[in-house]
Amino acid sequence: MARAKLFALKRPYPRQSWNKHNVYNIFRYRLPSTAGRTFFQQKFKAKQETRRFHGEYLTERKWNSMFRHTLRGVVRMNPAEMAANDGSAAVAGRGSGVDVPTEVRRTVRRLHEPPIPFAQMAFAPLERRLDTAVYRALFASSIRQARMLCVHGKVAVNGVKMPHAGYMLNPGDMFSIDPMVVMKAIGQGAGSKVYTKLSDQAKSDLITAIETGQKERKSSSYLKRDDKKVLSGNTKAEVEDNFVKTSSTTSNPESSEKKEGDAEEAVEESKGFKLPPDWRSYLPRHPRWKLYDTWQPRRFMNLFAFIPRYLEVNHNICHAVYLRHPVARSGSAEIPNPFNNETMQLAYNWYLRRR
Amino acid sequence: MPPRLRPSGLPPPTNVISEPFSSSPLLPYLLPLHHLYITLPSSSSSPSSSRQFSTSTPTPARVRTRFEKTPGTRNGFLDWLKKFAGRLNVPSPQNNIPVYMQYNKPPLPLLKGGGRPNAVGFVKRPRKMEPNLVDWEQVAKNATMSPFPTNPTYKVHPALSTEFREQIYQRVREGRSVRRVSAEVNCELERVAAVVRLKEIERKWIETNRPLATVLQTRIHAMMPISQWKPGQPHHETITDLRIHPATNNQLFLSVPESMPFNRQDAAKALGILPADIRMPHSELIGVEKMKLQRVPVEEMIAREAQREQDEIAAINAKREAVEKRRNAGKVVETERFRFRLRPAVVGQVGYRYGVPAEDRKRGINKIPTRVD
Secondary structure, three states, rough: OOOOOOOOOOOOOOOOOHHHHHHHHHHHOOOOOOOOOOHHHHHHHHHHHHHOOOOOOOHHHHHHOOOOOOOOOEEEHHHHHHHHHOOOOOOOOOOOOOOOOOHHHHHHHHHHHHOOOOOHHHHHHHHHHHHHHHHHOOOOOOOOHHHHHHOOOOOEEEEEEEOOOOEOOOOEEEOOOOOHHHHHEEOOOOOHHHHHOOOOOHHHHHHHHHHHHHOOOOOOOOOOOOOOOOOOHHHHHHHHHHHHHHHHHOOOOHHHHHHHHHHHHHHHHHOOOOOOHHHHHHOOOHHHHHHHHHEEEOOOOOHHHHHHHHHHHOOOEEEEEEEOOOOOHHHHHHHOOOOOOOHHHHHHHHHHHOO | OOOOHHHHOOOHHHHOOOOOHHOOOOHHHHHOHHHHHOOOOOOOOHHHHHHHHOOOOOOOOOOOOOOOOOOOOOOOOOHHHHOOOOOOOOOOOOEOOOHHHHOOOOOOOOOOOOOOOOOOEEOOOOOOOOOOHHHHHHHHHHHHHOOOOOOOOOOOOOOOOOHHHHHHHHHHHHOOOHHHHHHHHOOHHHHHHHHHHHHHHHHHHHOOOOOOOHHHHHHHHHHOEOOOOOOOOOOOOOOOOOEEEEHHHOOOOOOOOOEEEEEEEEHHHHHHHHHHHOOOOOOHHHHHHHHHHHHHHHHHOOOHHHHHEEEEHHHHHHHHHHHHHHOOOEEEEEEEOOOEEOOOOOOOEEEOOOOOOOOOOOOOOOOOOHHHH
């Protein structure tokens, strides 16, 4: 998986991620215009744009092998109507029904039922992939993260560890992740805000602790030890307390502004000392279950919080079931997608050639 | 570690199903089929119902502020842009309406007194849109349902609320078939089965004192549309969605005598597929509707439905037994730990043969399993 520049702000493209830059990019994204372009150019552009969103981490060859020209759709049936007539009225006469003029019937039909957006299903085979399903079930904040969770062996399918992100789910498959992992993946990190809220005494203690830790780090067992006695009792309690407090009050915008102001001061105060990004690992381990009380969703998660109909998710236990393959129905398709029907139609046509 | 859940906190199973519903098991068949005619209005989410497992005080959930308009700040984007990407060129809003709203295909909804009605009664939209004419609440509501501003075709379908799931689970535990529960609560067959599977696991977790991620569930449900349980007429989705058969996509020319009726059965025969009356999920509803049309008395209807259900269960059991019988056909050797079922096999057709090179490390051979049982 090549590391691409995912969230470029200069030329924005929507991606499957809850990243803040992506949020902004989705908002200002404009669909590709078809004016003054040949049909081939239109198709190519549409394919480019849609592939940047759907399975951008897959090579074109891989996606080509997954593409299917069959598009799944469903029609809503009315049992009362089916019981009342056997369908022969619709084809009576010369094959197009009697009594009702065709135009009237067409108009009535159009008013009542919007067409099925089949083109939206062009990338439906990707939805079967395990990593995509994990992202759709809101167990990860981006498809790449979901893929990482799979590859790291955090995801189980029907209770069996499935380290292949490309596993194609079958209808009825149940996939699951440890809720702790999910909470970490889609939650807010505490960041270095903990540090800025500490008292001077605690700060200096912490600095000493980290420095000793960095010295002792060469002994490989040091970081694994749970009883790292690097902090005196008060400081330890303060750190623990602040850790809990900050992660539960981050939703307040005013306090967060203040904190950021403090952060700058704090950095100025402790000249020369830079808080290492892995500073938590120098402290005694934080009791994991505290996450259950203090969990906060990731920023901008609300914009992406929806679960498609082909999944049934239970977040209490972080298990989900892939019910069936996604389908399109009158007026809507089940695949989350920022591109309109025209663009999708062009992209579908691109992949349809030579087939 | 404090236990996060008390099984006693769960509602007792007797109280879950409302009395009138459990009195007549066939009531859903006799009710007007509301799932066909009523489109579900988006339910106002009340967080209280999804909090029945939680013992902590509710934290105020972050509301959708996507379309909340803050004049001058462009919905707060400028604020964080200053922090994170100070030099960016943001397209300037026109008429103080956020920019991304302008290429929304459907026009912005107006407030009641927004436009002037003309002589015919149609409301004429003002040529120049002003922010105080726009019904921003409606805009936010629309945004909840279609999250991508550039694709109005994608609509979010609400998820099942916790109470809804509990109701489904209790009904199935009472011994009703998945099919009947699905028709009762207007929820797809597969979904009902999945909900029961997930609930079983949840129950096991509670029994083994494994903490549930109730915070996660509550906070996520507060962010998205939820179909709440309505005791009288529960509804989640349409249950009679017929999958479009690929054979019906192609045109088929068939000469049919004009004097003869040509119905669904004939069409299915011509296409070489099963008729829609059989392929449709919940095809038994057609039978119920037919009985209604024939004005069959209610007792008779109930009796017939019960009989049909019994026959169905009997058929399923017979099939299962046949499979079991076939599976146990060979010799069975019981040891302390295992029950070996020996079946006759032909060497070379089954199993791994020594000396034959394995292909699993070859290039182009797929190593990802296709199914997990």
